[in-house]
Amino acid sequence: MTKIVILGAGYAGMAAAIQLAGRKVPVTLVNASDRFAERLRLPMAATGQEVADLRIPSLLAGTGARFEQGWVTSVDLGRRTVSLEDREINFDILVYALGAVPDTSSVPGAEEHGYTLDDRDLLPSRLAAAANVVVGGAGLTGIESAAEIASRYPSATVTLVGRSAPGATMSPGARDHLQRALASLGVRTVEGTIEKVLPAGVRVNGDFLPADVFLWAGGTKVSPLAAGTETDERGRIVTDAALRSVSHPFVWAVGDAAAIRQQYGIMHGTCQGGMPTGVHAALSIVRTLRGKQPKKFRFGYYHTPVSLGRGDGVVQFTHGDDSPRRFYLTGRLAARYKETVTASPWPTYRRMKRIPASGVFWPHGKRS
Missing domain, CATH: 3.50.50.60 (FAD/NAD(P)-binding domain)
Incomplete structure (x- = not known):
């Protein structure tokens, strides 16, 4: 066998x-x-x-x-x-x-002084006591992490650092909503390269940003x-x-x-x-x-759903190559959509034994 x-x-x-x-x-x-x-x-x-x-x-x-x-x-x-x-x-x-796992080795000091989402058992207590939090990486993971931290710990100053602006690959309307939502949560955004992570903060473009917690949400390695x-x-x-x-x-x-x-x-x-x-x-x-x-x-690809805390979000619908379409959702409707997507893997696993052997249809309409 x-x-x-x-x-x-x-x-x-x-x-x-x-x-x-x-x-x-x-x-x-x-x-x-x-x-x-x-x-x-x-x-x-x-x-x-x-x-x-x-x-x-x-x-x-x-x-x-x-x-x-x-x-x-x-x-x-x-x-x-x-x-x-x-x-x-x-x-x-x-x-x-x-x-893949977070690549903390790509940023000097991140492995010694930073956290990743894999440290989920440690992070709640660290974040609850933090006055300043810096999130490295302005991709989807970084955006969602910064929004959740700012929503959960409103007394903390949360800074999101990335090489490009959050939502840079989205259509203008979706990007504008995302950036307004982050600003309303108090998330500060900084475009630049993280040069080094230190015990009490990070160096970005030669400037020092104080950080009681640095969360790396950028690149990964296999x-x-x-x-x-x-x-x-x-x-x-x-x-x-x-x-x-x-x-x-x-x-x-x-x-x-x-x-x-x-x-x-x-x-x-x-x-x-x-x-x-x-x-x-x-x-x-x-x-x-x-x-x-x-x-x-x-x-x-079909969509890019992004949570912005528990009651807001953006869903950017995309072409198959992941480039943005004109259509997008925002606000509570987007949040509900994202929650449906997030909750889907386990029900999907339950249904998998019924997938026909002749092929699988995905939401974008193509068959594998």
Whole structure:
């Protein structure tokens, strides 16, 4: 019997595991923690708001998928083994879904003096006592984090630092609403490069910004465990059109760990794209086990939903290449829309065993 092992139980890895198990294909899912990290809700968790405590064994209960908790120390592609701290697991097919983590090494001092959203168990008490908070990175994660912090701790001075203005890739109307909402929450925005993180603040463009807490919400990096396969300049596994490694066809790469080329370029890491890659890889593996050729993966972006605290938000609808359309939502309607999107992964996992083997339709109307 073919042994299939999935490394990583994020959105992409979990999607692949449940889809394979739903097809009665034996699969082992490996993850360092038994907690399923809802990354879309990490800014809420970091500010002490109650979020669901989802555990991977409970999510997999009744699916037939096997869970192995352990920290992966190496992958031997020649022997087809995965080494954990205290044991080895053999595989015939590997689904590589280890994703990405915050790259604090890219900013001097950030690792020693900063926090990331992965420190969600520490951050609420630190933020509650902080007079000045600096959030590094003005992308979606940074914007949502700054808004949640300012909403939750209104006495703190919150500064959002990024190389470009918040919402720079949105249409003018959506961008204006986003920036007005941040200003109304008291979030100060600074365009510039963070040169160094110090014990009591950060240096930006030669100026010093005081910070009792520095939260890094900027760039990410992937695990070095993909070494041995062909990777891109960021260490992501280069895939063919079906999501197989171009150098090792028995390895399938999904989510943030994969460099997946579409007509518009390389996909960027989001839950919006991660779950479809996991499902597509699983369905393609099923096809190969049945002696059929896997299908080409096609994906187009649909929207960019951003929370601005609990009662406000922006939803920028996009073209397939992630460029903005003219249509967008703001205010409470956008907040409700974003909450529906954020709440969707677990109900989606429950429905995955009913996805037809012939293909998957995503909201943008394309079929994988």
